[in-house]
Amino acid sequence: xxxxxxxxxxxxxxxxxxxHNLEGLEASWAKRAxxxxxxxxxxxxxxxxxxSIDLSGGHDQQIYxxxxxxxxxxxxxxxxxxxxxxxxxxxxxxxxxxxxxxxxRPFCMQFENVIEDYNMGTLxxxxxxxxxxxxxxxxxxxxxxxxxxxxxxVEGINDSIRTPRKEGADGQVYRLYICCVCGEPAPFRCAxxxxxxxxxxxxxxxxxxxxxxxxxxx
Numbered sequence: 277x278x279x280x281x282x283x284x285x286x287x288x289x290x291x292x293x294x295x296h297n298l299e300g301l302e303a304s305w306a307k308r309a310x311x312x313x314x315x316x317x318x319x320x321x322x323x324x325x326x327x328s329i330d331l332s333g334g335h336d337q338q339i340y341x342x343x344x345x346x347x348x349x350x351x352x353x354x355x356x357x358x359x360x361x362x363x364x365x366x367x368x369x370x371x372x373x374x375x376x377x378x379x380x381r382p383f384c385m386q387f388e389n390v391i392e393d394y395n396m397g398t399l400x401x402x403x404x405x406x407x408x409x410x411x412x413x414x415x416x417x418x419x420x421x422x423x424x425x426x427x428x429x430v431e432g433i434n435d436s437i438r439t440p441r442k443e444g445a446d447g448q449v450y451r452l453y454i455c456c457v458c459g460e461p462a463p464f465r466c467a468x469x470x471x472x473x474x475x476x477x478x479x480x481x482x483x484x485x486x487x488x489x490x491x492x493x494x
Contacts, residue, residue: 303398308458309415313399313408315454315461316425323450324442325435329426330451333471335390336426343423346383360430364404364433365486366424368414380420387419389490392471394419394454404428457483466491 288307290466297463330336354362370376387394400412404410428434455462455475462473464480474480 293441309397309399310408311458312454316452316486317407319390319450319452320434321437322405323441324430324445324448326441327445327450329384329429329449330449331393331429331456332422333453333465336388336422336429337389338390339419340425340426340430342383343427344388347379362402364424364428364431366400366402368402368413371414371416383423384417390468391419391422392487400424404433407437413465456487 287305295456320329332339371380384394394417396418398418399408399419400416401408402412403413425434453462453465453473454460456472457479458475463477464474466472466474466480466487468492472480472483472487472491474483
């Protein structure tokens with residue numbers, strides 16, 4: 277994966293358009309988003325194809341079932357921008373269309389009090405056979421990223437960039453836990469809601485003012 281350090285100008289310009297809740301924080305958000313993308317690709321490439329993946333802290337199955345049910349209706353595939361000619365491939369123009377956004381919105385809202393920062397802007401790969409790059413990413417709400425990447429994992433679409441089968445990996449679950457403040461590996465979680473993940477007490481303290489609004493609702 278190419279090193280991701282500088283914040284591309286086109287990403288900063290798109291932040292307000294796709295992530296209205298990030299006004300004034302484009303640079304801060306972009307660095308965090310790119311850090312998460314870097315960790316996600318590193319994680320994905322290290323998981324054997326015969327092991328399972330948990331991206332959401334125990335909600336993957338729920339997200340996948342609702343995702344497949346929501347987009348099973350007539351005409352859904354035409355505006356989804358996903359699972360077209362190439363399985364798991366996303367067309368940015370389609371997925372960002374007004375029709376597609378209207379279809380995605382009720383799906384995303386189901387997870388408002390389930391997934392921490394469910395609407396936070398997150399980088400999403402367009403072509404699942406490739407890693408993150410300026411040409412292969414779009415900006416999506418976190419729950420949209422989770423729905424697409426979880427489906428790619430479940431349906432074997434991400435297998436092309438994962439590690440080959442490994443003896444003894446069957447039945448193992450690999451979990452991606454990233455600090456919701458700085459993007460570093462996060463072994464700790466909020467003791468109250470058990471959803472928000474942190475790398476340290478310092479990051480948890482910094483995040484509490486924002487997190488406490490949703491913590492008690494879980």
